[in-house]
Amino acid sequence: MSAAGGSATRADRRGRDGRADPDARPDGAYAAALLGLPGLWPARLAALLGIGRSGPGGGRAGDRAAVGRDAVRSATAAARSARAAWDLVRSGDAAEVPALRRLLGDADPEVVAAHWAAAAARVDLDVLWAAYRRHGVTVDVLGGPGYPPRLADEPSAPYVLFRQGSVVDLDGRTVALVGTRRCTPVGREIATEFGATLASVGVRVVSGLALGIDGAAHEGALAAGAGAPIGVIAGGIDRPYPVRHRSLWQRVAGRGALVGEWPLGTRSEGWRFPARNRLIVALSEAVVVVESREAGGSLVTAEIALERGVPVLAVPGSIRSPLSAGTNRLIRDGAIPACDVDDVLTALSLRSSPSPGADRRPPPSGDAAIILAAMGWDPVSTDTIAARTGLPPAALSVHLAHLELDGWVSPGVGWWQRRGPAA
């Protein structure tokens, strides 16, 4: 047995592998293999499996929700097993599935089926599945026994779900923290703080593991040491993206779960991200946008959430900051302002944390007080502070160092930022 993966994953796998026939592969292995075939998109896979829904996600999710969950369920129940579907594809008989013929449109089903059969013949299932076991990745098909109940009823649930980590069930209270990749230092600080506070009361922070706000939120959650975070990814679980976040991926998997809907080896191409955003919303009870430009990707997430009836919160920002233009617009359009983490907890109907007591920081005096007042609340360079206060740099640096020690300011590269009272 491979050493990779968390304990829960191992237990999971042992349960399946330990059946009478040791060679029996889980249905997920066939699903993963099918998804790996060229041109076998999730919608086509769904047709093959006999799941009665077309195309994942998108703007029409609401319409499909109106079809009713029972309809979805019954369709799911009638599913063909992935193993059966694989045999069908291997034998070149995939074209016999009527739902698939309809889906293929202009393409000749026989040609497509022959193409898939040829590709499938080249797949060594043992090798393929060994890679999944090595990475400790579990694969579940919608309607299958291991598929997480939280998603099973979702109208936009992925047909095949890939998971890795120590807490791969997707239960518990969840909040999505999302925002721009190129955030301000303040945004990063807020995301970290929200992530840490939410995690410390046991809320699972859901985010997209991107640079900027997403990463900061998870860093905060990991630092809190509680609340298993959930990272939703746009490619294969073995392809960290961005590469800079490789370690973050591993730490999130170590304490929580990585969730995706693409087989191993899939690159995180741009067009896969909207589907990831849909999955983030599906997994979350509320979506908090920390910082976003006027037309940011996180606004798309917020839009999906609004369509789905998931509460959207936005952190208000300066009307001058382009990085708060998106969040401020959300608030104008009716999103709940998240002025502190209590607002998020209230949205979740969680007991709000006791409000912080009086500011315990030693009040600055003399020049330090003048400096603090001159700084304002935007990041300012040391030169600017010098210009505003008339103090020489030598005196400034000592005062600023003291203010930093006392928690009044935080340093950047060549600039300083005033801090509010600790949460």
Next chain:
Amino acid sequence: MTATVPSATLLGVEGRPVSVEVHIGNGLPSFTMVGLPDAACRESRDRVKAAFASTGLDFPKTRVTVNLAPSGVRKAGSGLDLPIAVAVLAAQGRVDPHMVAGCGFVGELGLDGAVRAVPGVLSLVDAIAERAVVVPAACAAEASLVDRVEVRAVSSLRQVLAALRGVEPWPRPTDRAAPAAPADPLDLADVRGQPLGHWAVEISAAGGHHLLLIGPPGAGKTMLASRIAGVLPPLTRGDALETTRIHSAGGLALPPGGLVTRPPFRAPHHTSSVASLIGGGSAALRPGEVSYATNGVLFLDELGEFPRSALDTLRQPLEDGQIRVFRARHAVSLPARFLLVAAMNPCPCGLAGGLACRCSDAERTRYERRVSGPLLDRFDLRVTVSRPDVAELLGDLRPDPSSVVAARVVAARAMAGERGVRCNAELSAAALDRVARLTADARRLVEHRLRSGRLSARGLVRVRRVARTIADLAMDDRGVVDEGPIAAALELRADAATLESV
């Protein structure tokens, strides 16, 4: 009939003695040159012949062989023209061999018989063991820097012949008093609204701390950097000779007195080849910009635009104060001890951290990678400069002029001198424990930065060196540094880790 004349050739910045031997034998007219001459040296034959003709001398109409000994060393350049001509004259019996004895010759001949300047005269003269040396008149001032030799400055082959025949005395070099080096026209007072930048320049000059200026275009990085050489103290005699030697060997124009007395300021463009930066070439091994900047400032503007291979070659000189250039036949050590000053934008568009930055994450990562790591770590001072405030640009507040800053720098360097180093950047960790102990308050600041992961152990050593310099500039010569200098040193060192997270 043979004759031997002492001379020298240049390898890197060092002179190597060469004996020019000429044999005139019987046979059909020919002129053969042996002893590893390079192309310029081999062409000497045509120049010597023409110079003879122009001077009204007959070139031997028999077999002439020139040997440049030791024959294993490559001879480069045209400085051997004059010794070859003199050796031919001696072998012909036109001049008395006794007149030639005890005298070295260096110089290039023109077709009209003029004696022209050659590069590296200081090193060449130094390499010649004789008590007198005949040099081109244009190089007389430079040659006179070698105290032990009698310099004879000549301007034509005719003059040499006349002196060797005893018809005329050897011309003495005109004793020109070296004019005082003109004040640097670039004054720090011209740069407005950069208090932190000014301070960093002063600390960098006083402590020899490598300085990296980071900021958007138009912030004044280049203006500040180009004024650093102006506040460095004038070179000591030893340093001046070393720098002059390098500049001369590279063929750079020397100041009128022949001696480089002001610290050099070299600013190679980022498209410069690696060889032009570190030195190279096949036969002569010319020094590169890092060597020209010895005892002065090497300024790399747009650091992020330099090819990574070029930047990596800087690591050895930064560590050892010299650069070794290896070629198939020989290896040469060139001095390269400079104050490195660099300027860079925070990202390709220059606006990183600002909200209008147009660079993608990948572009910014690539840009950061160019200079991150070991090289970035060599900068004791990493200072962010922002565009100055309008009020400051137009205000009446003038920063200290270069002359005032330079006086403080001299005083600070004197304090470093008492510690047995040229400048505080050379202080070892052990020496720091002696001269830069931390007060309790200072310790508290450092501890906070160390705990928050914003300062590394290696960074701490550099911070203490800088703090020592800051205290020196404040005329505080106690062996401890208080929180003031430490806070400033921390402020002036944007951490590499934080650079990436902007």
